[in-house]
Amino acid sequence: MSEPTSTAPDYRDTVFLPETEFPMRAGLPAREPDWLARWEALDIYGRLRRKGKEAGRAPFILHDGPPYANGNLHIGHALNKVLKDFITRSQQMMGRDARYVPGWDCHGLPIEWKIEEQYRERQQRKDDVDIVEFRQECRAFAQGWVETQREQFKRLGVIGNWEDPYLTMNYHAEAVIAAEFMKLLMNGSLYQGSKPVMWSPVEQTALAEAEVEYHDHTSHTIWVRFKPVGASGDSHIAKGAGLTVDPGLSDQIEAEVLQDMKDELLQASIVIWTTTPWTIPQNRAVAFGPDIDYGLYEVTDVEDKSTAVLGEYLVLADALAEGVLKSAKVTGFNRLREVTADELRGLILAHPYRGIENGQGEWDFDVPLLPGDHVTEDAGTGFVHTAPSHGDDDYQLGVKYKLPMTYNVEPDGSYRKDLPVFGGEAILTSTGAEGSANVSNIKQLAYAGALLAKGKIKHSYPHSWRSKAPVIYRNTPQWFAAIDTDLSDGMNEYGSTIRSRALTSIDKLVRWTPQTGRNRIHSMVENRPDWVLSRQRAWGVPLTVFTKKGARPTDADFLLKDARLNDRITAAFEKDGADAWYRDGFKAQVLEGIANPDDHDQVTDVLDVWFDSGSTHAFVLRDRADGTPDGIADLYLEGTDQHRGWFQSSLLQACATKGRAPYKGVLTHGFTLDEKGMKMSKSLGNVILPAEVIKDYGADILRLWVAQADYTADQRIGKEILKGTADSYRRLRNTLRYMLGSLAGFTEAERVEPAEMPELERWVLHRLAEIDAQVRHGYDVYDFQGVFQTLFQFATLDLSSFYFDIRKDALYCDGPDSLRRRAARTVLDILFHRLTTWLAPILPFTMEDVWLSRFPGDDSSIHLQDFVATPHDWLNADLARKWDQVRRARRVVTAALELKRTDKTIGASLEAAPVVHVEDAALLSALKSSDFADICITSDLSLTADPAPAEAFRLSEVPGIGVVFEPAEGEKCERCWRILPDVGTHQHPGTCARCDEVLS
Structure with a gap:
């Protein structure tokens, strides 16, 4: 084999090498904020809503479980919100109108406790402060954390109606919560009882089961x-x-x-x-x-x-x-x-x-x-x-x-x-x-x-979920929702009691992901006691009820029931919020013409905050223009602890006030642990904060960690795990970068119809049709780990390690009008549109970068696209079976050549012209019809049915094939580097016939 002469022409400028400005290094921490600003300027979320309305798309509503407005986000928040974003983005790109309204839980003890701490630091007594003034301080504290958390959630790349979120402390929300509570008053499920409840001596209030750990x-x-x-x-x-x-x-x-x-x-x-x-x-x-x-x-x-x-x-x-x-x-x-x-x-x-x-x-x-x-x-x-x-x-x-x-x-x-x-x-x-x-x-x-x-x-x-202090069972007068009382509301399609309606909903109306969630919540609801609704605190929605002085809770006239009174209370809350309940003269104002104020006591307890969040279906799903008229969400998604929390409180509240569950589906995820499987704690020094991950790697790496994890179980995260995630990202990014570079200058004039394509390209189309079904199904059943693994293996194994590796020669060295090159570029274009959209829900920043690298423009965005329809007739089972055999045979050849590369016999596979012995006649025929030398990236290759000699290389897992190494004969083409006998016999010095023709 002779080396190219130093006097030969330099053909590097004639080779069609990949050209792209898409950077090899992502630089996500620095670049992601610019994309966020761009999406906000383009009003991506608003444009998608208008698009959905104009096209008459069926809505898909993931109802956001409200995080508590108190403190910076932890990694569990990130996991939760990113999973939600995977769902809304994928459902949108599959043709739905995927609306997402983020929300916050704003009432409750932790915020009240923080304000009391501020008082104690100032040596001020809470009891000396007007209750309305105190509540306003709580409101301001919650609003501050809403603003902080909103920016932290947006930084994760989560798309939603951030300009108009829902807050349980908004006046309309407080009015609806009170109205929902008064439905219990009117349907007979509300009662005051004296029974043991879990009581926190530290916080001096009753606790619900959901507030206990x-x-x-x-x-x-x-x-x-x-x-x-x-x-x-x-x-x-x-x-x-x-x-x-x-x-x-x-x-x-x-x-x-x-x-x-x-x-x-x-x-x-x-x-x-x-x-x-x-x-x-x-x-x-x-x-x-x-x-x-x-x-x-x-x-x-x-x-x-x-x-x-x-x-x-x-x-x-x-x-x-x-x-x-x-x-x-x-x-x-x-x-x-x-x-x-x-x-x-x-x-x-x-x-x-x-x-x-x-x-x-x-x-x-x-x-x-x-x-x-x-x-x-x-x-x-x-x-x-x-x-x-x-x-x-x-x-x-x-x-x-x-x-x-x-x-x-x-x-x-x-x-x-x-x-x-x-x-x-x-x-x-x-x-x-x-x-x-x-x-x-x-x-x-x-x-x-x-x-x-x-x-x-x-x-x-x-222990109390909030203070972490032990609790006791203590008998106190409290307000309860009776879950086994027949309700007088006429909504008996799924049962006449809260419990029966809830159990029927669990079994017949709700899709549980994973299915084990059904068993968990069913046993909880089946065995739970009546719901303790009252709390002896100040910051919350009051129990808007009046009791008759001197009457016993069992007396028929103990509770004042009047629809006019309920309407007055609701209207007052709409105007001034729940603070109105505590203003001087409110009792006389709302009871005028209905009952003598002197004959009635005004309850001052506040509602369990789980009733607040359990009522969100009414003031978010039912009442908002971006909700749904029936007040029923397609999906609720939270951690597995919410089977005793928000999932259950929403279920019970809705069964009490609308007769059924407020959701069609429930998805639960596990908790986040460190790399050793330990719970994160400041004392152990093993806390991983979302902000730190974003600072070091970018939000897309954090999102990719979520996609690679099995969210149905507890997930682990740490430095080594994140390094592995970043490596997967790098490999995927390189695949996309190669695709961009190989598509430089592609025009519609180059496009080749599938029927005219070589078999290898038609096999890629077959794989795309298979994967299209897998990806859509995976997104539909919320199997994000499966979606990403399918796409990652396709990109790295089918494409980078096989198809791209084989077609580099055609893409670099074939002429622009070559059918093989045009077909390959057509397939690359088809791949581009599918891979970028399929991956966009998981990696929104990176896919925007990839998209804009090819389609720049002030109005351009991957997130305005849908998944591209993939023709079913691209599926070709016979072709797939043949190419599965071809790939198995190729493994034997590449393994044989790798040994020769290791022992320095050759430096590259193009220096080889192996003889491949194939026992099976059908396989031999398939290999002969597949340009097997190109498939194996050798300069030449011989196929024979002769028995393989003893020294032939074999792989035990691919029987019936033996490979005998032979060096390629001829000289090295200075343009394509193949070693062929005809090199040096053409018009252009040092070229093979194919390259000479291209140069001519």
Whole structure:
């Protein structure tokens, strides 16, 4: 093989090398803000809305779950908003009118808390400030964060109606929230009840389940003796202070008690176990499990420090007895006999504080032993201490048996000051720390001889989502939405109660992505209690209701129901916002001619903020011009925690006021963790902020991280992961850059119809038709990871590593009028329009850069385009099967040549002319019809059916093919670098026949 002579002409200027100004380095952090400004100047969002209206496009509405207007964005916000943007952009480009109105949740405790902190710093008392003035400060604080977060969201490239977002504190929003609440008043689902709710002593307000999160917490554990004092019907039953027993209960229990109850059972102690010693003063019963096996145990030996007494009798669940006795440091015991459920029914116990010193008779009452289906053998003793004011199961048992409620615990988490022995002691302090109440109760139980054992346990415990402090169950008067009451609203297509409507919606009306979301929310709704609507705070929408003075909540006239009154309240809020409720004279103003103001009290509690956000379907979807008349969104999208939050509050609220779910689809994503799978925290120093990622890489890299992640599970992010994301981006960008360069100067005159194209180009069109279906389906089912992986593999494997690699020679060296070159450029143009639009929802900045590099113009933008229709007849299954075989055969050849390149036999594949032995006749025929030398990028190649010699190169995964290396014969063409025998025999020195013809 001879080298080109130094005197040969320089043909570099005759080769059609790629030409583009599209930069290799993206420079996204610096360049992205310019595109944002350009899109705003072009009014891209507004133009798309007008386009949709003019074309009569079907709307697609993704309703934005409102983030809280308090603090800078974290990576979870970015994940959420970018996913939403993927959806709205892709739906728009698939032919829908994809409207997106961003919104903010503006009321609530965290903002109120911030303003109170400012007061404390100024040594100012909140109670000394006019409530309207205080609310206005809260409003200003929220507005400031709305502005900050809006710019941070826009920087992510999220397209939407940023000029007119929705805010729950807007006057119209507050008016609608109040109007939606008053629908509960009118349809019979609203009631005031006194029952235990989760209460935050730190924030001094009730909390809904959605406002509670669970963290590990160390609690005291105690095992307490309850001494029997007799059976039902004797002198002890129902004679205690304040105990009210169903008149029929005594007779019912007495009839069920075995008449031959053993004397030793009355001498035994019923043992309970609890992790909340502070609730013992509120005990009103003990529950047992009717189906649990119990035994009577005698203590025969104890350790020195045991509080158990030799010879004492204890009644315990058999499955738990050994563990209980071990905790009590009992080293010897006998199980005397079985204790039946019939024996336990009707047994009357003494409160452990009966007769306590300085008790003033507070606990000198009897405690019934009652059957309870909630009692299990999972932990404890088989007996459950029951304080109806401090637990839901306890409360339900109390309702069933008419047990008295207690009001011993104040809003700040301390006992009422006049409670004997314990008055004023704190359960939890104002900082959330443990007070003295638990230890005091443990000591008093020990003094009374009731403490059998004590210890500590680390377990999952409810904490306030906002303050992160522990919460307690506390009985307080609150306002509830009854979810099992038949509603008088006539909207019974999907059920007559809130719960039935919600469950029907979950199963029949909503598409859940992923499907596991359905199971999660279904079980939550199926088992949830009534909705606690009221909060004892100032910053929110008030419960716009009046109650009759002196009336009880169960009285028919307790709530003032009048449609005229509701209309007046709504109109006042439309004009002045919810602040109007707190202005002097408002009650008299709205009640004029309807009711005597002196006869009614005005409720001052505010609504749970989840009712605010749950009502957004009404004032955003229903009421806005860019909403939908039926007030139903195509999709709600939030994190998986919102099954107990916004998804559920929206579902319940809409089922109460419009009879069904306000959404057709719900998508949930996981949480964001660091690279090691750890939760991000400032203390660990592993927090990744969106602003930092954008500063270092640009928003498109952050968006690409979202696209590459499986959002249905928890995602990981960190420096190494982002480096990998940036590498994927670089490879994709290089593919697009090559395409741009190879399309330089392309005109319609070059276009070749598919039927005239070589097979290789028709195979690319086939792949495009396949991918078009995959991409559209992927976007339609929100599989962004699948969409990107499909496009990335197509771009890097099918195109860069195969098609582009093969066609470089034709693009660079064929003549401009060559069919092969024109066909390749036509295919590149087809690829360009599809790849740029398919990728635009994921990488809006980069695809705009690519688009403008080819189609510059003041009005030009990729984001005004739709996905290009791809003809179905491009699909060619027979051709695809043939080229799948060709590519498999090519792998054997390229692998064989790679070995020769590694051992320095050749420097490039064009120096080879291998002999390829093919056993299968059909494959051999296919390879002979495919310009296989071009496919393998060799100067020559021989195909033969002869058996491959022993030294032939083979690949085990591609049987039946052997490759024998042979060097290419001839000289190197100085224009195309192929080594051919005819080089040097043509008019132009040092060229092959093809290049000589082009030069001529």
